[in-house]
Amino acid sequence: MAETLSFNCGDCQCRIKTSFQRLKVIINGEDRPITTSSDLINPQASPDADPPVLQVWGGYPLRGHVKISGAKNSALAIIAAALLCPQDCRIRNVPSLVDVTRMGQILLSLGVKLEQHGDVLDINANVIGQSKAPYELVSQLRASFFVIGPLLARLGAARIPLPGGCTIGARPVELHVRGLQAMGADVEIEHGIVHAYVTGSNRKLKGAKIYLDYPSVGATETLMMAATLAEGETTIENAAQEPEVIDLANFCQAMGAKIRGAGTNTIAIVGVRSLHSVDYTINPDRIEAGTFLVAGAITHSELSLSPVVPDHLTAVIAKLRDIGAQVIAEAPNRLRIIPEHSLKATDIETLPYPGFPTDMQAQFMALLTLSQGDSLITETVFENRLRHVAELNRMGADIRVKGKNAIVRGVSILSGAPVVATDLRASAALVLAGLAAKGKTTIHGLHHLDRGYDQLEMKLLSLGAKLQRLPNSAADADSRSTSNPVSIHQRD
Ligand code: EPU
Numbered sequence: 001m002a003e004t005l006s007f008n009c010g011d012c013q014c015r016i017k018t019s020f021q022r023l024k025v026i027i028n029g030e031d032r033p034i035t036t037s038s039d040l041i042n043p044q045a046s047p048d049a050d051p052p053v054l055q056v057w058g059g060y061p062l063r064g065h066v067k068i069s070g071a072k073n074s075a076l077a078i079i080a081a082a083l084l085c086p087q088d089c090r091i092r093n094v095p096s097l098v099d100v101t102r103m104g105q106i107l108l109s110l111g112v113k114l115e116q117h118g119d120v121l122d123i124n125a126n127v128i129g130q131s132k133a134p135y136e137l138v139s140q141l142r143a144s145f146f147v148i149g150p151l152l153a154r155l156g157a158a159r160i161p162l163p164g165g166c167t168i169g170a171r172p173v174e175l176h177v178r179g180l181q182a183m184g185a186d187v188e189i190e191h192g193i194v195h196a197y198v199t200g201s202n203r204k205l206k207g208a209k210i211y212l213d214y215p216s217v218g219a220t221e222t223l224m225m226a227a228t229l230a231e232g233e234t235t236i237e238n239a240a241q242e243p244e245v246i247d248l249a250n251f252c253q254a255m256g257a258k259i260r261g262a263g264t265n266t267i268a269i270v271g272v273r274s275l276h277s278v279d280y281t282i283n284p285d286r287i288e289a290g291t292f293l294v295a296g297a298i299t300h301s302e303l304s305l306s307p308v309v310p311d312h313l314t315a316v317i318a319k320l321r322d323i324g325a326q327v328i329a330e331a332p333n334r335l336r337i338i339p340e341h342s343l344k345a346t347d348i349e350t351l352p353y354p355g356f357p358t359d360m361q362a363q364f365m366a367l368l369t370l371s372q373g374d375s376l377i378t379e380t381v382f383e384n385r386l387r388h389v390a391e392l393n394r395m396g397a398d399i400r401v402k403g404k405n406a407i408v409r410g411v412s413i414l415s416g417a418p419v420v421a422t423d424l425r426a427s428a429a430l431v432l433a434g435l436a437a438k439g440k441t442t443i444h445g446l447h448h449l450d451r452g453y454d455q456l457e458m459k460l461l462s463l464g465a466k467l468q469r470l471p472n473s474a475a476d477a478d479s480r481s482t483s484n485p486v487s488i489h490q491r492d
Pocket of ligand 1: 072073074076142143169170171172173174175176214215216217218219240242244358359381382383424425452
């Protein structure tokens with residue numbers, strides 16, 4: 001029987017309801033049905049009216065090793081791609097994140113079977129009960145729009161609500177839609193819903209030559225998935241080259257898809273009749289790894305990280321070296337950061353891969369606030385991804401925004417303050433700033449953080465950071481109390 005659960009929306013905190021069917025969690029080898037939303041949603045995410053805040057006490061050096069989780073953006077695309085396969089898909093190294101849970105909910109809403117055992121997700125999409133994804137879910141997670149590609153390829157029809165804009169920009173989907181049209185789909189957009197369908201007796205998409213005006217990650221992924229089951233060959237020119245595109249291509253190839261060129265700007269896909277069972281392990285998250293490298297630099301701490309793919313972090317490592325940190329590959333999948341005492345300014349421009357990732361811009365901005373000299377940060381990928389500037393300035397940073405540029409004048413100290421996370425990577429930047437600031441930083445808006453960082457607080461605590469998550473009301477009471485908060489959080 002379906003059970004209705006309610007939880008907070010990721011972007012605006014409205015409460016929504018959804019139903020789960022046929023999803024089980026397996027804990028200590030024992031199957032049990034989902035009974036509460038906390039079974040599914042990362043326990044860090046609170047559905048409470050009293051949302052949690054994160055208090056961070058700055059100035060404590062970090063030390064040790066961090067285990068990097070599976071890549072969020074690979075996981076989201078790969079879970080969508082499991083819709084292509086009528087047999088069992090086992091996906092390993094799945095990070096425990098609210099966004100991943102939401103993508104699972106989308107598949108459940110389509111009638112697909114999912115089972116989760118720790119970081120292993122089993123999906124069987126032999127039966128896809130329907131081709132329409134619910135607005136309540138799609139509006140919370142843009143990546144859920146990507147299911148349009150596999151649904152169309154499998155069923156010849158898909159009805160997906162337009163995901164709408166989000167906190168970092170308008171994020172249209174016309175590149176996805178135009179590519180599907182080039183492959184023979186009819187697309188009508190009515191009442192906010194994209195209805196795509198393929199006519200003809202076999203309802204199959206046809207291979208096509210597609211040029212993307214911009215190397216969109218999502219459009220590349222949607223079209224690559226759609227093309228795996230199309231008739232004939234599809235080429236995607238000016239394709240995104242992000243490692244997550246390669247991860248998705250590898251997953252599809254492991255199911256029998258014929259894909260060449262993933263990771264270059266031209267991807268060729270020869271459609272096959274059907275895909276088969278797979279057991280696949282997701283790559284480590286380069287953005288999580290980059291965030292921990294910045295944590296080392298901003299707290300002047302030596303840290304090691306694994307597993308990582310150092311080649312995925314070339315631009316990030318180059319900028320860390322410019323700023324004054326050594327980053328050493330200790331093993332093929334392990335990096336160590338050894339920061340210098342003083343950090344220097346540098347300029348950063350975000351670009352599609354292999355350029356500097358937009359998903360690391362906010363974290364580097366936090367680092368550059370404490371670097372000597374003036375840095376120019378230019379955000380070219382998203383039009384509204386500088387909202388963390390105001391929050392960093394509340395902590396004593398000196399940053400001015402002009403259009404898509406932020407001029408960061410290094411200061412000698414940041415001071416802890418109450419701040420609000422405006423998006424996922426902005427929330428990571430505020431945690432990093434808090435680790436380096438004098439005194440206590442209280443971060444609101446943690447629903448953003450929980451979308452994309454697996455166990456961030458536990459990982460930081462194990463490195464010696466002083467932080468705690470607590471309900472906002474308790475944090476208010478704590479601020480009024482005269483006790484020394486730091487003593488509460490010391491580990492020994
Ligand atoms: N764009 C269009 N039309 C389209 C598609 C994209 O104009 O049809 C524009 C977007 O509005 C944006 C730019 O192209 O300005 C880049 O968008 P892209 O499609 O490449 O991004 P995405 O697929 O929506 C993924 C990641 C983002 C990451 C970007 C860029 C996932 C689930 N999300 O988004 O990750 O920032 O690529 O690398 O893969 C994050 O993890 O914090 C995050 C936002």
